[in-house]
Amino acid sequence: MTDLLLTNVRPNAGASTNILIEKGRIAAIGDQARSRAGLKTVDGGNAIAIAPFVEAHVHLDKILWGLPWHSIKVPGTLRAMIDNEVDIRKTLPWSVAERAGNLMRQCVAMGSTHIRSHVDISPGYKLDNLHGVLEAWEGTKHAVDLEIVAFPQLGMLIEPGTVELMEAALDEGATVIGGIDPANIDGDPRGHLDAIFDIAHRKQAKIDIHLHERGELGLFELGLIAERAKALGMQDKIIVSHAFCLGDAPYEELAPIKDMLAEAGIGIISAVPGEIPFPPLFDLAEHGVRCAIASDSLRDTWNPHGNGDMLERCWLLSWRTNCRTDEELIAALDMGTKRGADLLDLKGYGLEPGCDGSLVLIPGENLAQVVVDRPKRSLVVKRGRIVARDGNWVDIDAP
């Protein structure tokens, strides 16, 4: 079943109308979207329809979502947190596939139908996390598209064998090469970046680098990344996640950096941290830097917060940046929807005839109010198939 007629829905909070999905694509919106014999028809109840949320950065293999409460210990340093996670994961009675499946279903229930997930790759883990996440995806593939980043969480140059495993991950389903804090983890910014650009360039993979490094160090590394993106012709294939350094930089220092990022086609993903500064996303976007927000670490050994709800994340962005006008609130929504799709270069994304028949229904007055109130998603549709209803995952065989 990939044909579906939705009646009484309001695309992007406009007037109530119908949306017809045929063979998984939006065939018509409005008067041309008519019923016919045998066509599954759902009354949208006058809800707002938007194109789906995009979960651009999450860690499906780390998740403890749906499991009994895990009391977090914070052993202090980043390195200690990394080692802490490795120890705890050895003791978990649930497999990667079980845990990853829990979070994927939750993301879908909240309206995200595309996920980019990092998976930890290391000599200890080997490709187990990749395999576990792919196994989970078998049960959710009809509901959510998945991109996998081979992520050297434990370090790369300092963990011999990691580079080779990351390359192997590309042969087994990953499509993006990750990186992490080239200075503070591997102690070698140029070496770290050269290694990941080398794999990505040879294997025609994308790159997505965790850059937590603050201030001048982070800005220096952004420069190294831009240099390599341009030299290898990899513009628009590179994302830097977090990039807190862009939130630390004084406003006057930021102008040339914005130009550099735009020119090198480097996109920025922020999880919108609660406590520390983060990149000025709206300003960057205005200067032509592709930006989006994402959940990142949530309900895992690192962080008790988060729930995979990208609408809540959009609201947090709006609240953290003091969005008050409707225009500002809608710009925050865009960061978790269409700007995410643009950043990840998703084909067929949108709420227009010809696009994928994927959308989210949200009861509400208008888009600004929806951002502030975060109503439960009444329906989530992926290529014509109902995959969640009233905030809950719908099994593939359910009516």
Next chain:
Amino acid sequence: MTDLLLTNVRPNAGASTNILIEKGRIAAIGDQARSRAGLKTVDGGNAIAIAPFVEAHVHLDKILWGLPWHSIKVPGTLRAMIDNEVDIRKTLPWSVAERAGNLMRQCVAMGSTHIRSHVDISPGYKLDNLHGVLEAWEGTKHAVDLEIVAFPQLGMLIEPGTVELMEAALDEGATVIGGIDPANIDGDPRGHLDAIFDIAHRKQAKIDIHLHERGELGLFELGLIAERAKALGMQDKIIVSHAFCLGDAPYEELAPIKDMLAEAGIGIISAVPGEIPFPPLFDLAEHGVRCAIASDSLRDTWNPHGNGDMLERCWLLSWRTNCRTDEELIAALDMGTKRGADLLDLKGYGLEPGCDGSLVLIPGENLAQVVVDRPKRSLVVKRGRIVARDGNWVDIDAP
């Protein structure tokens, strides 16, 4: 009906037990809390029971809650926002009483059974806002206690007649004298503070001052406030709301200021802003400064955000301050519950025999998880009476 037996509840997330309320007070918890003929008994469904949330700072007269979406205009300066509000309120088709009643019921539904509300007093408004809020309270008195602050939002010394109206408000139901930005609104820190301390001292009222003024200016004014509190023997009667300057101060400058606040008995209320720094509440509390959090401006002409849910506010505090351990998350919960009660000096507050029979039931595993997940409140009880259920206000005559 002010007698009530709750069975199968977990006080502060402890073991499941019973709580008996008689004549509006907690009579027994545990084995002594037994049923008897004619006693209303409610199964708590194994929910966690906590003492109620405390809404320590809200503006009931400004609220647009429950009304069609209001698109905010941000005309720029604080003065322009103040004037903007006055203009808009002239055009509203709903009375103060209707609007204030909407928000009070929402606060109760979310588990707050004590509200401190500021009401705007000015020569233009006269005491209309006070009267409107008191009228609304007629319909909610069984569910929520109310303290009213006579608040000179439009300025005090620059608006002749305001001081006299604030004093008159104390004779008609207000119990607290407000103040606002003594420098930037009235242009006279000493004059502003002398005037409000004079009324409060003569009329034995408390004081609650809005202090948005940042940096050194705000810190200077905190000094003037402390000086007056001590000189007039008004320690523990003074609250400064917002006090962003305490978030701006470098850590080393803060030590003597914390001592000064503790010694002068000045309490701090923060609404936990999303964008700007705010007082280091946990640190202040550790140094003996009474602190709490509150909603402040919400869904009004100033601010689209907020919903009167103090559990969400506790979570926002925890997220904004990177609380990750259970202990830290519970400390955030305390800021919206028992620390609020302590700051406002609420008699009978607590979840022990002898305390008011007021409590909130929340389904959940433990207190840390409840802060992070913010489940719907399953029951709110005020002095033995059920006042909200499953996140909804319960009318007084409902079963």
